[in-house]
Amino acid sequence: MFFAGLMNFIVDPYGVYNTGLVPRGDINHYDKKLDMFIEFRPPAEAVIIGSSRVLSYDPDVVTELTGKSCFNFWLPGARTETYYAVMRLLLDNGADIDMVILAIEPESFHPSLPVEPEARFTPEYSKYFIYNPEIRSNAFQKAGLLFSFSQMGESITQINRLIKAQAGQDKLDYRPNGFATWRHWEKQIEDGTFNLESRIDERVRKYAERSMGLSDFNSVGATRMKYWEDFLSICSERNIRVVAFIPPNHPRLAKILRELEADSVIATVSDYLAETISGVGGVFADYSDIESFSGDPNDFYDEIHMRPKNGELLLKHLFSHNAGNRSYEEEHE
Template sequence: MDVPCAPGCQVASVNSIDGQVCGGLVDAARPASRSHVLRRVVAAVVTPSPRAFLMCVCGTFVLGVLVLFAFSVYVNPWGDFGKTGFHRLYNARLAKADYIDGLAPSDLPEIVVMGSSNTMRFRPATISRLMGKSAFNFGVFWGRAEDFLCITHHFVDDLQHKPKLVIVGIDTWSFAPAMNEHPVFPGIRRRLLNAPQLSRHLPGVGWTKRAWANFIDSLSGQQLALSWKLFWDDRHERTEAPRLESSEWFETDGTRVRYFWEGNEVFEAVETGAYSITEDIRRLIRDSSQSGVRFVDQFPMYNFDRMDQTKIDYMVETLDVCQRESIQVVFVINPVHPLLYQQLIAHTRHPQHLEELKTMLSQFRRDYSVVSGIIDASDITTFGGDPDGFFDPMHPATRNCDLILERVAAEVHLN
């Protein structure tokens, strides 16, 4: 297709669509008209040219990468690039570490609870009442062995503080291999990496690796989709990450105060006993079996083949630190709702994992004199707990947690 040229066009090269040479002449002394410039631009982008093609591929690619990166940095949904952003999830690790860092040495807790969100109702107030010492709940979402190591190192090495006791809430998946293989930090939660005072104690986490991880995270579809949602759909504001003191999720002693189940906030209802979760879980199990999907598949963290030696090594290193600093340790094997427990026993390797876990903890007790107790609350029914004392199939409510803490207090004798 020929492109009509402006009167007097002298350019007889690649001025036209489909590589056709235009026939007109241009008066070189006269500036080209706007329509002529437009035609030249159109011709330039549609005329085959390998060199221009490659430049366009590379240029678009580099520009696209930069735009995506800049957008991710601006929205910063996970706190990868500092504390300011459109925060998606509350980073309990960072908030709790920041809070602890701000305490005067005399206010630092003598008893520290570590673990996953399943330990977040181990109330420091109950611990203080039972054992007469100040306490802090450092339970974090998806807390696993690497978190225990980092938190312990942070207290001992950074804050120069030796708690008298750490209560470690363990789940079988505390030692599970990575579920999603992050190319740079397989199996390490991003929220741990974004709490620098903690993650600096993690072996193999240098700044170059972190920078590369943050860069590629910023280009991931998951992060970009989330960033777009926060930026466009939710119209969040770019703010500082909320501190523990102003968090709506936690009290300042680290206890969690908000729980959701099936889209509803259930904290008050479960705590007061007004709502029984057991029937709901039974219904869900029934519905799942009818649709051909197993109920336990909603809890993929329990579905793994074997424990990861790296995670076990993290735990061993944590115990080495505790032994060296004479910090007593009590392990609590966290409970799940009895109906989920039955499903896990029937459909996953949970029985083997539990057995392996108990054997490992017993070995720790033999190897480390500071390990003063192992509380097995995995089966809450035989433990004497309340099946309705759960916010959802995994998270125990206060009455079950208090019962566990009473057993802990009975095992431990603090000076």
């Protein structure tokens, strides 16, 4: 345990102890993304927010469709508390945003799934967790985290990433606008060695419990509803247009979720989103099924992460077919 604690302290994958002994690289996307947003030029007028599901949604497509400078502020494990924290953080730092494009997974409203550790231990974000301040990190939690298996796993992952970076095999290729692709998988696709079916086989049956918490996902979480409704209130007060959607699953995952009778809770979340977003004059679309935007089941990295071409198809369909109260055509006459 001593050596595990020492490794976690030295590597410091979440940036908890500020040792600065090992570069964090891509592990703490929360710090990385904020720095990238601040440096982005011209300053973003539109922002994409969501989990890693949207990392390959190209902001340049949004710019092409709307004329607005756009930044992709995707973050691992983003849920409603993250949406709220990001919006507060950006506005409090002087961002002048008038549109948010939001990818909302149903589990973002799960009543008991934990807050992403990176968000908890990055104070720039966690200070906005106003409805559950007990999850903010304190000295006792930081000490306990030294010996946690979760941080040990991230420390090992970070060391592996640094080794790969030295060999020119970084996990992600970033653009200044926040867009990213999975370097390793794109190289395999280019070489003709990528096996999507095998990769899905490894992961797909774990998703329902590991990521979605389906066994106890029977209702929309009250705390997460508060964050969401406050997020919408901020957007309404600041005249920030909300363009939101439920992102798609690969058809194989969609089939398993239907077999597990997840349709009911997904429909509950979808209905709630449609009602609350329309209440602020926003746009909402449910793209759970890739056929809804003519997506290609072969253009995925795994059961949930789409490649850029599918992301482009979705964004173009979103702006041209789901314009809500203010049509895309009217805004661009």
